[in-house]
Amino acid sequence: MPVSRQELFDVLSQLGRALGNGHRLALLEHLAQKEAPVEELAGASGLSIANASQHLQHLRRAGLVTARRDGRQMVYRLTDERILRLLTLLQEVAETHLAEMERLMGRLFADDDAGEALEPMTRAELQRALEEGAVTLLDVRPNAEYQAGHLPGALNAPVAELESMLSALPRDREIVAYCRGVYCAFSHDAARLLRERGFQVRRYQAGILEWRAAGLPLVD
Template identity: 30%
Template sequence: MVLDIIQYKNSLYDELAHFSKGLASNKRLEILDLLLQASKSVDSISRDTGNSVANTSRHLQVLKESHLVASSRNGNQIIYSLASDNVVSLVRTLMKVGERESSEMKYIQKEADNDQYVKTISLEKVRQEIDNIFLLDVRPKDEYIANHILGAINIPLNELIDNINIIPKNKKIIVYCRGRLCANSNFAVKKLNQYGLNAYSLNSSVHDWQEIAHNSDS
């Protein structure tokens, strides 16, 4: 009986370890963050991560074997997404724990904000000023279409300078991307302020916004 209990316990922990293998890579964590924004093809993930298609495919296979992502076919393309709402919660929780508990992550983030052209703003402050701001989403169009903050205008980061003339000069500009792990909002804010605009980096994600809105309404 004791042996059966030990075998049972070990078998379950083995499976849990296999499940967690998908998290044991910075590139796989980045892929999970991307899929938190929207479902994507291998080519899209490869482009967004700067990784080769071959390496991206290998990472996706590990994630699939770990039951963290699922795939479906859309014509000739294989589309990947997070496997379930539980995985969505897991990824978000992992990011929150890292940001709150890792002093090294806090230091890296503080250094990223330490630039004369980078101004930051909190979620709570933005919600208070929502009627008097220009809310700018600098993620790729597919992520904006999948989910965005109500009222936000989408100008992907790689199109920002070409479209700078449509950004109002008489409003406070609030820029957001995928959250604190994404440097794009700070980069966009720096560029906008160098052009003489009044831009602030939100450094929070759509999910952060929706979570605080839900908690405020409860």
């Protein structure tokens, strides 16, 4: 029995449908940081446990995430690095083409960006600066995420604890802060605080998601 091309597209479309829900994308973005149990994912996404569980199983059926049992928890994780590339590409295409997307992105951090003296750094700029040893790199995500993998040479300074770590930071060198990605507010908060305290600071806007999606190495 011949298999029709259409059957293949129908199967492929399962993957698309899995990506076709805002809550599931939020779950994937959280999982892009680190693996997590259902309860944590539900909390982070503002979903009920049961609902989060169902969305996660939807993602699992589509092959986007896998799960393992750890004691009484089910720990979910992205199936592999390509899922991250898929998310990043989706976002990139959306930003270019969806007018509304652009409008929202523009507004999300409008306040902060106004005060920002310099444009956020691109990945290429950051790589060059790191090679030259010209900047101090600051990972401002929570420590658990830092430990799950961070950019080479980055110091961890979670926003919540940043205030108490100021004395350890250089005032004569540019600081570059990064967090998860463009949807993440941590680096904005950190940059604002540091700027107020007189530090030279820029943000690596795209964050760890883009870095990993580009296939660049992380360290634990």
